Amino acid sequence: MAGQAQYEELTRQLSALGAVKREIGRVLPTNCPGGSAAVLTLLDRHGDMRIGRLAELLAVDMSVTSRHVAHVAGRGWIVRSPDPADKRSRILRLTPAGHAVLDELSRRSSALLADRLSDWTDDEVGQLVRLMTRLRESFGDCRATPHGTPPPRPLPAAQAAPTTRTPEDAE
Amino acid sequence: MAGQAQYEELTRQLSALGAVKREIGRVLPTNCPGGSAAVLTLLDRHGDMRIGRLAELLAVDMSVTSRHVAHVAGRGWIVRSPDPADKRSRILRLTPAGHAVLDELSRRSSALLADRLSDWTDDEVGQLVRLMTRLRESFGDCRATPHGTPPPRPLPAAQAAPTTRTPEDAE
DNA sequence: TATTGTTATACTCTATAACTATA
DNA sequence: TATAGTTATAGAGTATAACAATA
Secondary structure: OOOHHHHHHHHHHHHHOHHHHHHHHHHOOOOOOHHHHHHHHHHHHHOOEOHHHHHHHHOOOHHHHHHHHHHHHHOOOEEEEEOOOOOOOEEEEEOHHHHHHHHHHHHHHHHHHHHHOOOOOHHHHHHHHHHHHHHHHHOOOOOOOOOOOOOOOOOOOOOOOOOOOOHHHOO | OOOHHHHHHHHHHHHHOHHHHHHHHHHOOOOOOHHHHHHHHHHHHHOOEOHHHHHHHHOOOHHHHHHHHHHHHHOOOEEEEEOOOOOOOEEEEEOHHHHHHHHHHHHHHHHHHHHHOOOOOHHHHHHHHHHHHHHHHHOOOOOOOOOOOOOOOOOOOOOOOOOOOOHHHOO
16 A cells, blocks of 8 residues: 555656657557557457447547548558457457558557667566556456546636736736 | 567567556546646656757657646646746746645546555555666667668458458448 | 747547438 | 447647747
8 A cells, every 4th residue: 555645746747657668659640640550559469359348448438449440440550350259349350461550550659669768678678568457457457436436527727816916817 | 688579578568558658637626637647747857948858758759748738737737937048948847836736646547546556555656667768768768760770551352352352341 | 050939720430410211 | 129330529748830029
């Protein structure tokens, strides 16, 4: 059990990690944004699956997944074949072209990381991966609000301000 | 120096961590999106500063920072006072209302983390924070492309597809 | 001429809600 | 009636480029 200061720091680092993520995104082909890359990666790792399952793995809404899938299917990187067991669904499968794209993505992002993390040991990278994985697991890859969590309410803006308002802040 | 498999795994975890970030975002007041929260947090930690400095700390473009700042200033959570040393700039400073909002944000996100990470030791959280911080440092909080990195080119879509195209994938 | 900010525009990712087809 | 998926719409975050004011 950690203290509030540590939790604040973790929140901050989590927010700041977006910069690293964007940096990796910049080496991806303009053709293949992050959402598409994630779809290809998960199909490769977990095998053929339906949209619903993919949405779970991505931890985003199915509507979002549907759009990503349409994007990669439109480029011929996956095929959607009818699910014999349920006519509402289709089975997603990587094509050879999809595998080729995935290889290229891996090459580029790994090259970037190899450059930036050249002074990290194998063990340190492993430790970070392990802790990040556990963090995700601790959040249960949860989509819905778990128990009776009250929806967050807006905070009041400074109305009759307690400080003298300077003219430059009149919006 | 780690291997390609580890780099791929790190990339994947980095991408998947977005779900945790969004989960935290959901407990924030509708009033105060992530960008605003980041501005308040950094002003609290590093003290009064100009937009340019804040943009560096956020590791985003100044135009983005400008918008976030306008948002929090519009709610009276910061004030922008003239910089005596440079008439082009203004100094950003948290107001008492801004401090109050920041306290509330800390309370909410820490409560969420305390709930989800109840089985983590203080040391484990500290280790994760340390590694995440180092990861950011390894990326140098870099904004511009460092040396002669060639801009990424788009990958070819599957044209004359190597596999039989099924009708359901005609976009 | 270079720098600090701001604004306009566009793109990606996400969620909610309405809708279709099937179970 | 419930579930799988799609689409429309809206909101947040970001980047690039054009612009204003000042250095």
